[in-house]
Amino acid sequence: MIALVKLYEKLKTRDGIVREVAGAQPYAIYENGILNQPEGEISEVFPNNGKVFVHESFEAPKIDTFKLFELIESTTFDKSRATSMKYILGKEIYNVNLLEVLDLDETITTDKALIVDKLTKGIYIPFSVSSAILFRTADDFLIGPIQMEFIDGLYMMKDSTLNFVPYYQQEIDIISILDGYKNQERLFSTNQLVEQNIIGWVDVANEQRVISDALKQLKDNMELGELSRKMILRLKEWYGSGRAREPHLQERLHRAIYMFESNTLSAEVVDQFSKLILDLELTQEIIHNETKKAFENEYDTFLKKHEKLIKECERRKQELQTIEERYSQIAQALEIVQSSYISLEQNIQSKIEKLHQNFSDVYAEQLALNAFPNMQSSNIVSKVNNMNGYIQFQSTVGQRLYDFSTFSETLNNNLSCFKGSDDQRVLASIVNAAVLLEEPIIIYGEHCFELAQCIAKTISCEQTISIIPEIDRFSLDELHHQYTNYSSVDDVKSIIIHNPHTTEGLYSLPSYFKHNKWIDAELVPNLIIITIDSLEDAKIFLDQIVHKPLINSADYISRFTNKRTIRSLQAAQTALDLFKNYDVYRR
Structure with missing residues (x-):
């Protein structure tokens, strides 16, 4: 089947990306050399609102275009689906003369000068023309066909060298369609104009x-x-x-x-016309055009003669442009890096000052965390060792926990002391998974260290080491040595490191914790908690630890920690083998 089809551009969204694709809607069917309206409703002949399927590789037109196309019946058409299309857009038909007919209000008999004026100076057409135009006058003469192009709001003749355009007296088959998108009537014909029907010529x-x-x-x-x-x-x-x-x-x-x-020229000018003919604007324009034409011919000859050299120059020019663009990008990147370095240096200096100012406060809080009554033993340790960091065990013996439900309830009760909660057991499940996988948990925010202490006190009160390392004297050997302070292999053991990105462990800690999974020693932490005051300052460190849970302390703590709050926390210790048997999903 061959049909008159309008191609248009539409937007299509796939995987969150919006792009332009081609759409197609048929209006008439080409049979026996003429265009005819389809029998019945257009939506019945072409289901899916009169549309046909267009392959995504088909380039979308910039303006709406009417052309003749072959339509191929789809083998996957499903009449029961409203979105199924019966036909697929095939190849364009070039061997059929498609003309768009445009009616003029003027007649050849009385308004020929006005018609000439429209054709030579431009005519307004309220839609986009994609075919040659056949002008039909009010007295039924046919002028053309003429190829037109859109320039400055008017349609002008595309061939500026045209001299005379014939006009015919001939009956042709014209089909009228209504472009539904713009509600405009369009006239088309596929008849051939017969030379014997030429009545005269229009001077254009x-x-x-x-x-x-x-x-x-x-x-x-x-x-x-x-x-x-x-x-x-x-x-x-x-x-x-x-x-x-x-x-x-x-x-x-x-x-x-x-x-x-x-x-009209004056008498004096006319007398001197012969002498001044070369100074006339018309003559000068002719000379200019001829000179321009000769120059273009010579220039084309020069381009053909030196084609290889010109291509090489163009290639060098593109290489130079690429190098300049790359240099500009590198310069911009260097400027950004320098700016980031200055900002990072300022942030680190500010963090150093803040750490020095807050060290005494943190020290007091750590002492307060050890204020629980000594119920069974006196294993509390609080000291500064060769790591120059504050190291301590969390507390003495606390309540023994034997299932996940008891652990999550105890954690939720402790969080309530900070006006927080874990009613959905999200935080408890993250802690359980971290112990099973031996992966770090990252807690950030204003009260990140307090939330870490609350978690550790709930699950490993006796077996917790808390470290606030000095900035320039961090040592992995010393950190590993501290694991000897753990007293029980069978209990869950925790370690808390505060702001490690400000120390020399910035690049070594991520690989160190990964290595801990493979060492034979048993006195290693089962739960690693890294606390960070500011994610922005720790970006380099966090980029090395991928797929690790990030917990915002503000989601679970909404009140500032004080000694009374710390004393009210319920200490608890969990056996490692029992913890691994927790049923996280049981409610």
């Missing part, structure tokens, strides 16, 4: 060619060797003499006479 040449041809005809037919003030009279005399037998040639002379008469 520009004024320069009209005058030039008129002078040439005078010279060829009357052997006029000079231009004088009698030129107009000679033109009129020849116009009425019958020597110009063809009507369109007579019209051409008439246009030339009109142009000369509407631009």
Whole structure:
């Protein structure tokens, strides 16, 4: 099947990306050399609102375009689905003469000059034209066909060298369709115009060619060797003499006479016309055009002769442009890095000052965390060792926990002391998974250290080491040595490290914790908690620890920690083998 199809551009969203694709809607069917409206509703002949399927590789047009296309019936058409399309857009048909018909209000008989004016100076058309235009006058003459192009709001003749356009007296099959998107009537025909039906010609040449041809005809037919003030009279005399037998040639002379008469020269200028002919604007324009044409010919010859050299120059030019762009990008990146470095240096210095200012407060809080009554033993340790960091065990013996439910309830009760909660057991499940996988948990925010202490006190009160390392004296060997302070292999053991990204462990800690999974020693932490005051300052450190849970302390703590709050926490210790048997999903 061949159909008259409108191609248009539409937006399509796939995987969150919006892009332009082609859409197609048929309006008429081409059969036996003519266009016909489909029998029945268009949506019945072409299901899915009269659309046809267009492959995504088909380039979307910038403007709506009417063309003839082959339609291929789909083998996957499903009538029961409203979105299923019966036809697929095939190849474009080029061997059929598709013409768009445009009606004019003027007649050839009385308004030929107005028609010439529209064709030569431009005509307004309220829609986008994609085919050659056949103009139909009010007295049913057909002018054309003419290829038109859109320039500055008007449609102009595409071929500026046209001289005469024929007009016919012929009946043709014209189909009228309604472009539903813009609600405009469009007229199309596929009939061939017969040369024997030519009635006359419409002069569409520009004024320069009209005058030039008129002078040439005078010279060829009357052997006029000079231009004088009698030129107009000679033109009129020849116009009425019958020597110009063809009507369109007579019209051409008439246009030339009109142009000369509407631009009358003074007697002195006419007397000097022959001497000053080269200074005339028309003559200068002709010379300019001929010179330009000769230059373009010579330039084309030069380009062909030096094609390899020109390509090499263009390639070098593109390479230079690429290098300049790359240099600009590198310069911008360097500027950003320098700015980031200065900002990071300022942030680190500010963090150092803050750590020094808050060290005494943190020290007091750590002492307070050890204020629980000694119920069974006196294993509390609080000291500063060779790591120059504050290290301590969390507390003495606390309540023994034997299942996940008891652990989550105890943790939720402890969080309530900070006006927080874990009713959905999200935090408890994260802690359970971290112990099973031996992966770090990262807690950030204003009260990150307090939340870490609360978690550790709930699950490993006896077996917790808390470290606030000094900035420039952090040692992995010393950190590993501290594991000997753990007293029980069978219990859950925790370690809390505060702001490690400000120390020399910035790059070594991530690989160190990964290595801990493979060592044979049993006195290693089962739960690692890293606390960070600011995610922005720790970006380099966090980029090395991927797929680790990030916990915002503000989600679970909303009140500042004090000694009374710490004393009210319920200490608890869990056996490691029992913890691994917790049923996280049991409610």
